[in-house]
Each structure stands twice: as C-alpha cells, then as structure tokens.
Amino acid sequence: MEKQNAALEKQEIFVLKPLTHKQLAEMYGVSWLTFQNWIKKVEKEVGKKTGHFYHVPQVRKIFQLFGIPKRINVAVSDVEELFKSQR
Numbered sequence: 574m575e576k577q578n579a580a581l582e583k584q585e586i587f588v589l590k591p592l593t594h595k596q597l598a599e600m601y602g603v604s605w606l607t608f609q610n611w612i613k614k615v616e617k618e619v620g621k622k623t624g625h626f627y628h629v630p631q632v633r634k635i636f637q638l639f640g641i642p643k644r645i646n647v648a649v650s651d652v653e654e655l656f657k658s659q660r
Contacts, residue, residue: 600642
C-alpha cells in the first residue's frame with residue numbers, strides 16, 4: 574500500500590525538447606496524416622521543421638495553437654509559463 578501511494582504522489586516531468594512529426598502526432602492521439610493536415614494550416618505561424626524535428630520554439634507554438642496534448646503530464650505552473658513566454 575505504501576509503494577502504491579508513493580507512485581501516485583510521484584509527478585512526471587515533461588521537458589520541452591525538439592520533437593518529430595510522428596512524436597507530436599502520437600502525443601495528440603492522431604494519425605501522422607491527420608497531424609500533417611493540422612500543421613499545413615498553421616505552417617506560416619509554426620515554420621518549417623529542420624530535418625526531421627520541430628525545434629523548441631516551434632513545439633511551444635504548436636502547443637499554444639493546438640493546446641497541450643492529453644498524453645503528457647505537466648504541472649499547471651508549467652503550462653502557465655509556456656503561454657507567458659512568447660518569443
């Protein structure tokens with residue numbers, strides 16, 4: 574029982590890092606093609622990816638446009654910080 578409580582109290586930390594198109598699609602729970610259609614509509618705001626990755630400022634912008642994906646666990650303060658620091 575004690576181990577179970579400790580596991581519930583442990584918070585996962587999400588570090589904002591460069592992500593691939595496939596990783597982002599998985600985070601949003603959609604297919605690669607669906608995510609590609611989403612990104613096409615906002616490419617001017619997000620910018621083109623470099624190689625296979627969207628850089629941190631681009632990932633931040635994607636999160637701002639589409640919302641925080643359901644498949645990551647972040648603290649409320651982290652989300653507030655994400656939307657404060659627009660560069």
